[in-house]
Amino acid sequence: MSWVWLALSILSEVAGTLCLRASAGLQRRVWFIPVVISYTAAFLFLSRTLAAGMPLGVAYGLWAACGVALVCLLSRVIWKDSLTRRALIGIGCIVVGVILVEAG
Amino acid sequence: MSPRRILLLTGAIVAEVAATLMLRASVADPIWIPGVVVLYAAAFFILGLTQRLGMPLGAVYATWSASGVALVAVLGVVFFGELLSIGAIIGIAVIIIGVILVESGSSDDSGTPDDAGTPDGPVAPGSGYTEVTE
Known part of the structure; x- marks a missing residue:
């Protein structure tokens, strides 16, 4: 069950971050509402994950690493955010590094 | 990297690290909880401001998130007497390499802010928003 809560938490966090992007630097006030709801949900789901027994x-580690990878992927798909090959390799290192720190 | 980019990223990272450390401290003493809420809100707020400069979200989010993880791990040793495993130390080194690659491989205007509103739109960056967060 903890995996389901974790998946929900990651999806909420990614949604919140994409809404930050959609708000154009908090200038489109309508996006405040989904930003706040998504991040609040992400933290609640994360606490459910821990309550369900995941260390x-x-x-x-999984939350942060999956969040980074998904945000990168989706902002590329939705807004065609271009990232150089160097930046993409860097993001790969970051995902691996975060997992090492948290699992280590 | 422009000075504004460094300032915003640093601000967002510091707020998040402080919030996470307070979250840990609040397990023993709930007096820290208001600080946790305020600082997490500040972190996401500053993260939102980075989007006003048209910084690519994937790069910004990766740098912010990973720097937070690495700093919290290191400061956990200082404040809470935690021990870092070999794996964690290697992980921190890999994160640092990753952040350097991401930040040197992306520029402020490599995003496409045009379809998400003007980056320097109606509210000038740094005009009171930064005061709130500091």
């Missing part, structure tokens, strides 16, 4: 390091 904090594992949960937080």
Whole structure:
């Protein structure tokens, strides 16, 4: 069950971050509402994940690493945000590094 | 990297790290909870401001998130006497390499802010928004 909560938490976090982008730097006020709801939901789902027995390091590592990868992927698909090959390799290193820190 | 980019990213990272450390401290003493809420809100707010400069979201989010993880791990040793495993130390090194690659491989205007409103739109960046967060 903890995996379901973690998946929901990651999806909420990614949605919140994409809404930050959609708000154009908090200038489109309508997007405030989904930003706040999404991040609040992300933290609540994360606390459910921990309550369901997943260790904090594992949960937080997967949460952060999957969040980074998904945000990168989706902002590329939705807004055609261009990232250089160097930046993409860097994001790959970051995902691996975060998992190592939290699982280590 | 422009000075504004460094300032915003640093501000967002510092707020998030402080919030996460307070979250840990609040387990023992709930007096920290208001600080946790305010600082997390500040972190996401500053993160939102980075989008006003048209910084690519994937790069900004990766740098912010990973720097937070690495700093919290290091400061956990300082404030809470935690120990870092070899794997965690290697992970921190890999994160640092990743952040350098991301930040040197992306520029402020490599995003496409045009379809998400003007980056320097109606409210000038740094005009009171930054005061709120500091």
